[in-house]
Amino acid sequence: MAVDEFLHSSQHPLLHSNGAHAHNTNNNNKNIIFVSLAKWVLKVTMWVVFLAWVIFLFLFPTDFGTGLYDDWVDATSGTLFGETGSVLLLYSGPIIIIAFLAVPYLLLSGEDQLQVKEKKTPKFRLWTFPVLVDGPLGVVSAAELIGIILFIVFVIWAVYSYTVVNFEILPSYGDDLTLEEKRVFMLQMSAYSFGLIGLTCLAFLFLPVARGSILLRLIDIPFEHAIRYHVWVGNLTMFLLTLHGLCYMIVWAIRGIIPSEIIEWKSDGGANFAGVICYLFGLLIWVTTLPPVRKRYFELFYYTHHLYVLFIIFFALHVGDTYFSKAAGGIFLFMLDRFLRFWQSRTNVNVISTTCYPCGTVKLVLSKPGNLQYNALSFIFLRMREISWLQWHPFSVSSSPSDGKYHISVLIKAVGDWTEKLRGKVSEESKIELPFQPHSEILASVEGPYGHESPYHLMYEKLILVAGGSGISPFLAILSDILHRTKQKKLSVPRHVLLVWAVKRSNELSLFSTNDMKSICPSFSNQLNIEIQTYVTRESEPSLEENLVHKATSSSAFSVSKGGGISVLVGTGNKLWAGSYVIISTVGFVITLGLLNICYLNPFSISYWWYRGILLLACMVISVCIFGGLMVGLWHLWGKRTSARGEGDEDGEKFNMRQHIEGVTDEDLSLGTFAHSYFVRYGCRPDFKEIFGSISDRWGHADVGVIVCGPPTLQSSVAKECRSQSLKRRSSHPIFHFNSHSFDL
Template identity: 35%
Template sequence: MDSNVVVRSSSPPSHEGIRMVRTAIRLFLVLVVFGGCVLIYVMMPTNTYRQIWLPRIRAEAGSSTYFGAQGSTLLFYTFPIMFIAVMGCVYLHLGKKITDYKIESDGKTNRIAVWKQPMLVKGPLGIVSGIELTFFIMFIALLIWSISTYLTNGFKIITPQSAAKSHEKVWEAKLESASLRLGVVGNICLSLLFFPVARGSSILPLFGLTSEASIKYHIWVGNILMVLFTAHGTCYIIYWAVTDQISQMIKWEKTGISNIAGELALLSGLALWVATIPRIRRKMFELFFYTHYLYIPFMVFFIFHVGVGYAGIMLPGFFLFMVDRYLRFLQSERRARLVSARILPGESLELNFAKSPGLKYNPTSVMFINVPSISKLQWHPYTVTSNSNLEPEKISVVIKGEGSWTRKLYQVLSSPSTSARIEAAVEGPYGPDATHFLRHDNLVLVSGGSGITPFISIIRELIFMSTAFQSKLPKVTLICAFKHSSDLTMLDLILPMSTTTPYDISNLQIQIETYVTRDTQPKDNSMNLRSIWFKPLATDEPVSAILGPNHWLWLGLIITSSFMMFLILIGIVTRYYIFPIDHNSNKIFSSPLRALFNMLAICMSIAATASAAMLWNKGSNAKELKQVQHIEASPPRGSEVYNAERELESLPQQSLVQATNVHYGQRPDLKRILFECKGSSVGVLASGPKKMRHEVATICSSGLAENMHFESISFSW
């Protein structure tokens, strides 16, 4: 849970000790280790680093017969980040031991919340908070500092005399120097590129981030990276052209820089970059999705281009991403047991998967789904609507037919000739480490269309808390806008359909304001509902954590063991194969071959350790998985919420129907609704279309209501 929230429920003394340990770990990792890494990047362009620090480091670490010059890069750039990742796993594992819930916020939380308010709403960066804007400005300042310092120091040594010795003009020598420095600064971006897209990252939670919310950072860094690398390649081509060295473009050196490898890497990156243009991504998602696999040749040829020594600067982020990617691959190889599907009007689906009772996740978590019969390669993310506490044996997602893939799935399931089984695979769920929305007095959830799905998971969590803890919870106002009245059936998903845990929402204050924008009167859609139950196969498995209930400890073990195995492999190869060639003969060992050895060692290390951990956990969890192979559940009920003539039996004191107002032919007056919300702290969460999220963010950042704290839940992947 959020460490900045005061606990009102009883808390054992051991929990306070765990919190103190977690706080100490977090402060040490973020302030000391990460701060030291930032200092290194700040000092890299300076003469102090290049003329004093680097020679000493290379003298100590670079003289190793096991790692050679690569040793200094591993020591300075890779070890600190790996240490943060492993200790982050310990931090997250300790957080799972804290089971009590935190309700009220303190003054420190409110002060921090001011920095989380939107500072920019419209523009190329989207909705940006004060903290995000501050760190973005600091990152841009680092890049400007680096390139300006590199250029200043590089141009100082370029004189007419030095240029004449190379048969160059001064401006040509400066062009070459600038070209090189652009690539060096681009590598700073590359070192950060893969951290936001590691879905099971142990580093992002240390900064209060999730992989879903960090996608925009990946986009920002990726765009800057491609600008720098494109400028780097273009300037070199111009330099070779004006100095009659155009033949350099087709050279693949056995030692040093391989130009043609860099060009192949740049071409792969450019093709990937073009496909990320928003219009292409929205209209041709398949093209965007498939071209993203070009990151593989991009990284391979980049390592061939610069060599393993320099590539070690970006190694930590890529190594951790590869660990995460391989674990996702192992999970995706399983066939998830799809128990049932519910066909809703408006081309909407609810898919219900069997899950292991030991799998826990927080509200607003995301699960990636693949249906091989539609596309073997495409994976699409959807918010999990079920609650792991109320529904321990089921995990559900809602899919809205808004693209070609989702429409094909809807057509397959809604067809009367649908077979008794459909194959599916899943990755995840991935979600936040803490439930932070509990600190508010009032919770306003603003959604448009399928944007209601993350709020279903939040409301179900509040239902569980109102039943289990009998604590004071924030008052909830759900504002949802739909295009057609047929979409109103999505409100039926707010309450769990069938659970083994009884629940009571008499303590939950909730008001639902629904707006149907294109229909002026209600329409009867009850006859369009349909439920499908699928026959399982013996090979189907419930959705479960790939590394079991102690996932974070196992992940820390995988990171540690795979990295150590990588070091052992390259140490053996260097000591007994590369070192003798470099030092006992007149030959110099090929840089591309050495790079190939390193890439193979990384892949072998990660595959061996992660596979062993997965097989160990699969064996230990076999009994639990077997218990949920024969889940039987009652058929889902029909549409109830927007039909005011029916009363829900699960609400003994208040009907959800009575708490729901439907407005036809109207759009919500968001400014009026939000300004009428009372309370010292009003949490405003917006999910859905970009225009709607920007409107809510503009209202919250206007300064007219200081008690509002905005958060955007975006579906922009």
Template identity: 35%
Template sequence: MNSESEVNEGVSGKMKKYLQVGIWWFSLFIFVGYLLLWIVRPTNIFYLRWFPDIEAKADSVYLGEQGTTILIYTFPILLIATLAGLYLHLEQKPWNHNTERKGRFLGLASWKRPLLTKGPLGIITMTELSFAIMFVLLLIWTFCSYLHSMFASAAQDAAKERDQVWEVKLEYSAIALGLVGNICLALLFFPVSRGSSILRLLGLTSEGSIKYHIWLGHTAMLLFTAHGLGYIIFWYKTHQILEIFKWNKVGVSNVAGEISLLAGLIMWAATLPSIRRKAFELFFYTHYLYIVFVIFYVLHLGFSSSCVVLPGFYLFMIDRYLRFLQSQQKIRLVSARVLPCEAVELNFSKNLGLSYAPTSTIFINVPSISKLQWHPFTVTSCSDTDPDTLSVVIKSSGTWSKSLYQKLSSSSPLSHLDVSIEGPYGTGSAFYSRHELLVLISGGSGITPFISIIRSLVFKANTEGGKTPRVLLLCAFRKCIDLSMIDLILPVSATTTTFDISRLQLHIEAYVTREKQPDMNDKRLTQTSWFKANLLDEPVSQVLGKNSWLYLSIIISSSFILFLLLIGILTRYYIYPIDHNTDLIYPNFSRSSLSMLFICISIAIVATSAFLWNKKQNKDLGQIKNIYTSDQSTSPGSGYYNADKELGSLPLQSLVQTANVHYGETPDIKKILSGCDGSSIGVLVSGPRKMRHEVASICTSCSTDDLHFESVSFSW
């Protein structure tokens, strides 16, 4: 019986594998075609031959002209996103299969090595540089192609309009700059979609891709600003300055474009380092102007032309709405460990079915501190070693984190704290397990991403019997009291766990940079606070449950179909009888506004239905809530879900005692890495920007190919 079951599972596994391969190649085929479309788009072949032919075949009384642009620009990317969700659904916890395709990983490692480590763009790999160069070449090609086509008729057009040739060329140059800016805008929202199936399919995460959003944002605003200034100069020189105040009934609306550009300029100004670092809240709140920017961008060009950049924003809207639904739930905060170094570890109850990869992140909101601010933190727990809890560590550094620390460390402790969560989000593979030796380099609170990695390796060493890499943890702290961060490697439930950390070959080298000897007078201890249960609180769970990728594919496809149905009914029975697809009678403002409204309605209906259906089907949720409200011992060690409020020192063995502590010095990273032996050495760094760049530079300068650099950071 068992053998028959194993055979069936093997056949099922092969079918899934073949289906995954088919989905991957089909998605790649669609993407290559979509990329070729952008390359051919600025040529006369496309505008004078291909597009009119496609428009003649796609034109209908249901979708009109926008049906063509939706078919060409929107449909392919949404199809890829849907297929990517199906591909990911077929995967089963891929981070556990970390030893597969090791040869392939090592073969591609050279493309992931840091190539540039200094400069305004941060750490750049060969892969990133290659794609950046190709993207810049695409922008240059597009701009030059548009100018070549437009300038060919500049003299003739100047004679018709009684303008000088250079003035007409200035107008055409402004148009070309705006069209090139659309390429950046089409990609701008992909990196900030945290639950994106496309990013996950490519092995990327939103926090790791945020630098691409920054690059695209700067480039787009530079091009759109030049586009706007070009038109202002043209209107001034041709005595048409009043064009600035025109809002045309059909066609392009100048006022809408100016409002969109103004909103973009305000956001752009707030991204300056002097503002972003010193007044983060100003930067954070001004970024909500993206709503104004997008709405008036659509009103400026019309919905049909805006379909060029619609896919990225459409997927972002789905992601943003799902985050909104998840954020409305109050999460059960079980306990908080308050460390002497002004850091706190928050331990949340977790749905037993929730599984996530190490170094995943969550976004936390505490309404009693700020109802609008959401802050990202690395998950320090491991879904294998901590099956019913999810933990994060927050170091008191900014205004928000200091307020949280004061609440949790006050002499009159809280009995309950309302917290909302978005996430967790993370990568789909445990790349670190493919190495023979892991060198984890951290500075200050940068140690937190490595805690989940170490816990994951401890689980593997204790249960799977597989070979785990040797681990060298290099952590630098400013003061002796910060050494207590090392103890966070042990979970709150470490007294009852069956996992033996000694089975992992872990060596810790700690450096205290600003103190030359330990402070023997500091007797502060780590304290643990236990919170009472609230019937309205829920455990952390995925917003769409275990089958989240499948549900996401259904949401993308179903909402898009519903949108097409709504816009088709509107066009066929209301707009078409008025303008008969001429786009010369029905107001552009009304058409664009209704289209945007239908998109929002379609996403809201489908996503809400999927969310509520998953919540209804989530059987574990009800079981866990019953556990929380049942009578249990109030002792933290015997089951702390309904524990009374307690404060006390944590009775755990200190890992600091096993660490080799160096006082009054900084680690000689280059010397340490040169002394490491192994055919494959993974070097992971998390900490200040200067440290990350230094380690990247060392890995780049080494002649050996054994060092494989990886940066774990929210910033670039």
């Protein structure tokens, strides 16, 4: 806000005397300094809390760490919340504290950080330098590799430390133990250790899948990227829990007590039967996530993943409130996100217009309120109830925020049952009614938009966009965004853009006609250099004349606007409301837990582990539903009130959209009229070594952002060349920064 005020004041110098103007300028400069200082303090504090938490996790398996933990519990167990509150504060507290501090930090941060500096010295960045390319983990950046190594080191270190401690306490079981009995006791203690390590990993498991998480917004990693971290941590967690259960089974088999131990439901310890049920649910989820099952039976994978609810419930019953508290922070933030998604998805969103393209792709234009913000590299989850009540599918946004204040567009290629049914429905609607005439209402449910906290494509002066097939969708949004910003004479805009697009058939070239780029900024050629290289891989020659190959023979229709716009209830939406929702819900959880201890647990001396565990989980649910629900209700009312002010503008925008589509000609949609350099090659694939080598010679000493949207093979090829070119570069050559915009569940 301070920057905006400064710019505003500088535009009206005649309204003030020279002295007053100088005074206001000084005040604004002081405000900017104060904001920078506040952000620095918040960032340092969050780093200190995070590093202290990580150090404690590494120290806990040792005698020293265990001693610190015991001293902490002894010092705080006499408080209102008892040992559960002590463990909550120690393990989950740091995550919540960082989430709290992230709210003012994000409010103080803004797009002013994304200023392209032409004279800035190119340098490598951990997040954008691919290290592993062809492995089973896909493309892994240097920063991600460091995180993977830290997790592996932690697991190895924890196993070693627990083993040393177990050997030290083994004599406490008796000095006359036989060698076989010692082995059995060691195996039993190892089983317990594996459970503790798995519990620590579980604390991280739910953080990446909270789509609108305040923590993901803080580190500017969208859900589409973070989902792979969830997969990695999930595999590690289930592996450790499998060792945990397997070691106990072996111990029980040796002692001949398997049946009795499996069905045992202890009151003063872990409820074994609840643990067995919890593991079976986790195992079913784990098996269906394996690539052969997930790719062939995606719906089975999708539906079984919802068993996480039962997994969490029986996990709380198995370990009790104290141990559940160690993973409660991540689970609570996920519950907040899931509750918000539930309410957002209840809104019926009107599909303003639909367009069918000959390549099997459908364009949907969805209504949204003017106060719902998003970036050019965002995506949404979409459900069409007439096709399926349960299935949600992610799609990249193909429109720029500057294209229209009250609508958002997506391109959907028909590649499966759900998308084929959608195309069939849209085609049927278009045939029944005359083109561009109102037709029967099509409603959708939407979650999102989600994406990066800031439009990171504006960080680079020079961009390479690599798309495969319908992966062109987010790049249409990027190009539109760049053109709008160029027209508005904004500084943070890439000046050189190369688009490399590989398609199977030439009829897919019509996708470029979804936006009339040239009309956005007719004079862009003087300020912006755009090159387009298109490769048609499965055709040896054009099926039509070259000038006509990209024409779009499409049919369009507009619906009667009876539904509403996308709900503003999204975690990546308004920062103040999203932050307040997290803070109030957390305070509500503390209040609810305190009332539970005052009114029930302490007066009646409730000590059953499993019972206290499910009560703790119930407190989390109650706080989210009641306190979080109150904030959601207020947020919803605010959204309705602010969006109602622009209803007249929204109707005008829809009319202009209709007039625009009716007036677009084939010549306007030509790729050649949009780019400085444009060609189509048939029967070949892009040679990235040649492309990147040419760019290195022409673009010189600069940071070049490379964004890829396409299949894993395309991502690997581009990442490999980025790594190769950056490592062997000369001092006068650019550094290529790899970024993936591909969503793969």
